[in-house]
Amino acid sequence: MTTMHNKYKALLIDLDGTMYHGDSPIKGASQLITYLQEHKWLYRFVTNNSSATSEQVADRLNAMGIFAKAEHICTSAQATAHYITEQHSPNPPKVFMIGEHGLRTALVDAGIEITDENPDYVVQGIDKSFNYEKATKAITLIRAGATSIMTNPDLLLPANGGLIPGAGSIGAMLQASSGKQPIVIGKPSSILVQFALSQLGVEAHEALVVGDNMSTDIAAGVNSGCGTVLLYTGLTNANNKSYYTEQAGCDAEYIFETIQDFQQFLTNE
Numbered sequence: 001m002t003t004m005h006n007k008y009k010a011l012l013i014d015l016d017g018t019m020y021h022g023d024s025p026i027k028g029a030s031q032l033i034t035y036l037q038e039h040k041w042l043y044r045f046v047t048n049n050s051s052a053t054s055e056q057v058a059d060r061l062n063a064m065g066i067f068a069k070a071e072h073i074c075t076s077a078q079a080t081a082h083y084i085t086e087q088h089s090p091n092p093p094k095v096f097m098i099g100e101h102g103l104r105t106a107l108v109d110a111g112i113e114i115t116d117e118n119p120d121y122v123v124q125g126i127d128k129s130f131n132y133e134k135a136t137k138a139i140t141l142i143r144a145g146a147t148s149i150m151t152n153p154d155l156l157l158p159a160n161g162g163l164i165p166g167a168g169s170i171g172a173m174l175q176a177s178s179g180k181q182p183i184v185i186g187k188p189s190s191i192l193v194q195f196a197l198s199q200l201g202v203e204a205h206e207a208l209v210v211g212d213n214m215s216t217d218i219a220a221g222v223n224s225g226c227g228t229v230l231l232y233t234g235l236t237n238a239n240n241k242s243y244y245t246e247q248a249g250c251d252a253e254y255i256f257e258t259i260q261d262f263q264q265f266l267t268n269e
């Protein structure tokens, strides 16, 4: 019998809008993860969020009843640390950072020195205490030759029932002021996806990227050569799908209304 498991070995699963909304798990999320565990699917939760550590993300999932260990999480912060370490090999890079605890932890854990003296990179993620002084320092260093890196391009984030500026909005300011385009790590860039694939030891064509957002999740899958699964569990639904498809400039391979429908597809195909 041909099943999806013959064609694909691994799933790269988005979190916000795919596994949960705020502090509420999406129906079927916990059952899907249990199913993947039982049927020996390889998977990673792949998140553009750089503010939380993988341990904190796992704790959050577990608190919602979705089983996760820190090793199941790939954050844009970890992918950033991995990417600049490889780029700068064999010497560890020096970094000026604008970001929060998750980004700092990922950089320090990778043996990267955080400094404002002659850094090789300016690494920028979301920073809720971002200010003019940090912006000035960052653009001065970028203009002096440091490579500009942005953990993720999200312009807006859901928070407390509204929206707040995301890492991409800070990045837009730095780009405008410095005149330098940053290297983007998070989805839709393939760098975060490549990091997750390398952790799992699978090729792009063996993995499905699963998410609710055409412009980030599905575009990242397409850009990386993975299969793509769009779920109508978050941002995208049948009514706005064509609008978001046009915005993303690419389309999803498979589309499901619910997580249960997707799990059924993995089971039956």
Ligand SMILES: [Mg+2]
Residues within 6 Å of the ligand: 014, 015, 016, 017, 018, 211, 212, 213, 234
């Ligand atoms: Mg999402």
